[in-house]
Amino acid sequence: MSVAGISRGSVTAEPSALRRRRRRNTERVRSVLFHACVVAVLAVVLYPALWMLMSSLKPTADIVGNVSLWPEGASLDNFAKALQGIGGVSFWTFFLNSMILAVASVVGIALSASVSAYAFARIQFAGRSVWFALMIGSLLLPIHVVIIPQYIIFNNLGLVNTFVPLLLGKFLAAEAFFVFLMVQFMRNLPRELDEAARIDGAGHVRIFISIMLPLMKPALVTCSIFAFIWSWNDFLGPLLYLKDPSLYSLPIALRLFVDQTSTSDYGAQMAMAVLALIPVLLFFLIFQRYLVEGVATQGLKG
Amino acid sequence: MALTEKMTDPGVRSTARSPAAKRRRAAKRRRAAETRAGYAFLTPWLLGFVLLTAGPMLASLYLSFTNYNLFAAPKWVGLDNFQLLFHDPRFLQSAKVTVTYVLLGTPVKLISALAVAMLLNNSHRGKGLYRSSFYAPSLIGASVSIAIVWKAMFIDRGIVDQVGQFFGLGAGGWVGNPNMTMPMFILLTVWQFGAPMVIFLAGLKQVPADLYEAASVDGAGSVRKFLSITLPMLSPVLFFNLLLETIHAFQIFASAFIISGGTGGPAGSTLFYTLYLYQRGFVDFRMGYAAAMAWVLVVVVGIITLLFFKTSKFWVHYSGEAK
Numbered sequence: 001m002s003v004a005g006i007s008r009g010s011v012t013a014e015p016s017a018l019r020r021r022r023r024r025n026t027e028r029v030r031s032v033l034f035h036a037c038v039v040a041v042l043a044v045v046l047y048p049a050l051w052m053l054m055s056s057l058k059p060t061a062d063i064v065g066n067v068s069l070w071p072e073g074a075s076l077d078n079f080a081k082a083l084q085g086i087g088g089v090s091f092w093t094f095f096l097n098s099m100i101l102a103v104a105s106v107v108g109i110a111l112s113a114s115v116s117a118y119a120f121a122r123i124q125f126a127g128r129s130v131w132f133a134l135m136i137g138s139l140l141l142p143i144h145v146v147i148i149p150q151y152i153i154f155n156n157l158g159l160v161n162t163f164v165p166l167l168l169g170k171f172l173a174a175e176a177f178f179v180f181l182m183v184q185f186m187r188n189l190p191r192e193l194d195e196a197a198r199i200d201g202a203g204h205v206r207i208f209i210s211i212m213l214p215l216m217k218p219a220l221v222t223c224s225i226f227a228f229i230w231s232w233n234d235f236l237g238p239l240l241y242l243k244d245p246s247l248y249s250l251p252i253a254l255r256l257f258v259d260q261t262s263t264s265d266y267g268a269q270m271a272m273a274v275l276a277l278i279p280v281l282l283f284f285l286i287f288q289r290y291l292v293e294g295v296a297t298q299g300l301k302g
Numbered sequence: 303m304a305l306t307e308k309m310t311d312p313g314v315r316s317t318a319r320s321p322a323a324k325r326r327r328a329a330k331r332r333r334a335a336e337t338r339a340g341y342a343f344l345t346p347w348l349l350g351f352v353l354l355t356a357g358p359m360l361a362s363l364y365l366s367f368t369n370y371n372l373f374a375a376p377k378w379v380g381l382d383n384f385q386l387l388f389h390d391p392r393f394l395q396s397a398k399v400t401v402t403y404v405l406l407g408t409p410v411k412l413i414s415a416l417a418v419a420m421l422l423n424n425s426h427r428g429k430g431l432y433r434s435s436f437y438a439p440s441l442i443g444a445s446v447s448i449a450i451v452w453k454a455m456f457i458d459r460g461i462v463d464q465v466g467q468f469f470g471l472g473a474g475g476w477v478g479n480p481n482m483t484m485p486m487f488i489l490l491t492v493w494q495f496g497a498p499m500v501i502f503l504a505g506l507k508q509v510p511a512d513l514y515e516a517a518s519v520d521g522a523g524s525v526r527k528f529l530s531i532t533l534p535m536l537s538p539v540l541f542f543n544l545l546l547e548t549i550h551a552f553q554i555f556a557s558a559f560i561i562s563g564g565t566g567g568p569a570g571s572t573l574f575y576t577l578y579l580y581q582r583g584f585v586d587f588r589m590g591y592a593a594a595m596a597w598v599l600v601v602v603v604g605i606i607t608l609l610f611f612k613t614s615k616f617w618v619h620y621s622g623e624a625k
Contacts (some may be wrong), residue, residue, distance in 0.1 A: 012539050015477025034426050042435055045493065049439070050450040051461070065459045109310060116347035124333075135347065138355055139543075142603055144579055145596040150354065151362035152372065172350025179347055206341045211619055233445040235556035238585065251446040255560060258450055266454055275445035284441055288434040295437065295497055296504035 004024060027202050034222065041232070056274045060267035071206055078271035086257050089245045094253040097242075098232055101166055102279075105231035106224045108170030109178050114216060116173045117182035118208050122194060138176045143236075151240055165241045166234075178223045181294075185219035186212065222294040225287050250276040359600075366594035370586045383594035393595070396578035402484060403574065404551040407491040412543055415495040419502035420532075433503065437496035444494075449560035453477055457485050477561065480571035489573070490557055498543040504585045505539030506532070537618045545610050549603055555580070575599060 016247070047069075055063045056078050057071040085091045120132055154165040156297045173179050173302075193215075194207045213220075245256065254276055258269055284291065341348070355494065366383055368376035373622055387393050418436060424430055442448050456462045458475035476482035513531050533540075558566070558574040566573030566581070575595070583592030 031426055038432050048451055065461055065464050067461045086546050112346035115343050117465055119340050119343035119624050123336055123340040125337040140607055142599050144576055145362055145600045146358035149358035150592050173347040174350040174354045217437055235446055255444045273506055274449045277442055277447045280442055282437060292434055292437055292500055295500045
């Protein structure tokens with residue numbers, strides 16, 4: 001590796017080998033710099049999440065004001081307390097309620113959005129462009145303009161304190177984002193497929209079920225993941241419609257928990273916060289490709 | 303359609319049995335069948351749109367001209383609610399808080415998103431993992447869990463307080479200090495820069511590399527390249543992000559509710575627009591008033607959207623073929 005060793009080598013190969021090595025070195029330095037920069041930013045960004053996770057293992061007295069991530073005297077006591085639930089309702093009841101709402105949302109959105117999107121993407125019918133424009137317009141509409149009359153209607157129908165107000169919209173494709181995403185996806189599928197099927201005498205129902213649905217799997221998966229996570233994290237809907245603690249979904253149970261324990265028990269609060277996020281984090285770990293690609297191509301929100 | 307047919311071909315009736323007429327009639331029948339099929343497939347969305355969006359919108363427009371408390375019949379009061387709004391100090395406070403949040407939080411969030419996207423836009427290994435990791439906060443940032451964590455971090459004697467004191471800032475948490483709650487919420491939204499970052503990254507990938515090469519040959523520095531190539535090429539994506547993030551920011555609710563315990567305190571410093579709307583509608587049961595607030599929000603968001611589209615031709619560049 002000495003300089004003498006290099007200079008004794010072949011005269012013609014020497015300069016280019018040196019240059020190559022130097023280039024490789026600068027590349028390596030640049031790569032180290034890049035990773036150092038990104039990891040530094042990432043450490044700051046992920047710190048709150050890690051702090052939450054680690055705090056959930058610490059004794060309450062050791063949480064507030066403790067910058068350190070390392071849980072001294074780590075234990076699962078906080079989780080035991082969180083799992084007991086609130087006011088005689090077990091944590092698992094809230095968990096089950098959240099799960100029912102999220103799974104039903106996924107089913108509702110996958111069904112209603114795909115059927116409606118097929119009409120927009122593949123059927124030429126009178127008035128289509130008007131409805132399409134209205135659908136796009138509703139993408140940007142603040143939901144607050146509809147929640148008051150919706151509440152009044154559901155209240156008059158005696159449906160407050162049931163899951164119906166939270167799920168009806170999912171089965172009626174009220175979240176236009178999903179319809180829009182599926183329309184965009186379907187438009188990129190080759191038209192030759194369904195034209196060939198039409199010539200063979202297949203109707204729209206046949207084409208939709210046996211040609212479109214199988215091809216739409218990626219869009220259906222993306223929509224399902226987001227439908228699940230949005231339902232799981234939803235706060236305003238359950239806050240308005242669920243009054244009986246045994247019907248609470250996790251976010252409002254969490255809020256009740258915080259109100260009741262006030263500032264005294266941060267450990268249990270952190271543990272319950274962590275438990276409430278576990279399904280979302282699992283989805284993230286398993287489907288991160290779909291999630292990130294979905295955001296990149298469709299501009300979906302988190 | 304029927305009118306033009308008659309005009310171009312006055313002999314339709316007399317030559318009803320001609321092959322051309324038969325074809326026309328078959329086409330018409332097919333079109334009618336398509337329309338029937340179209341509406342059949344559209345039914346779920348159409349029902350949802352009429353029952354859950356358009357109908358309630360009209361209903362809340364009507365309610366905004368009434369006093370309604372959910373128990374007695376709505377009482378028509380004309381423009382009273384709207385006049386009251388603009389003399390209601392808490393409404394004005396909520397508008398101020400929300401506009402401040404939108405105007406400060408959204409640009410900082412998007413600048414962070416663009417900066418990290420440019421940092422990640424290269425061929426180093428591990429990029430996908432980094433991208434996903436930065437995106438993660440966007441998924442959970444608006445949840446109740448994170449609001450609880452945020453509050454615990456920024457509370458009196460909390461970790462932010464400790465670190466702040468180390469750097470010579472005054473003691474006392476941000477949660478209870480009306481001057482510091484806004485920075486706390488801005489940090490919370492900036493923390494979720496991952497979603498716009500992913501969109502920026504997708505946009506950066508579309509910028510042709512030969513543009514940069516040509517600029518290098520011409521001796522352009524990196525600042526020049528950023529201003530003359532990256533920004534214009536990225537402007538459609540920037541437009542999309544800016545519009546969506548702005549509209550989104552107006553509607554912040556769960557975090558404000560949790561961190562302030564539903565009150566909007568201290569001193570109204572976290573009284574975001576939707577929080578005040580919720581208080582009016584569902585705590586005080588002044589639903590007409592809340593409906594008026596909702597319509598003001600719709601009009602404001604509508605005007606902003608319109609401004610975005612109207613001004614887009616001055617700052618959004620679409621290269622190549624039209625989309």
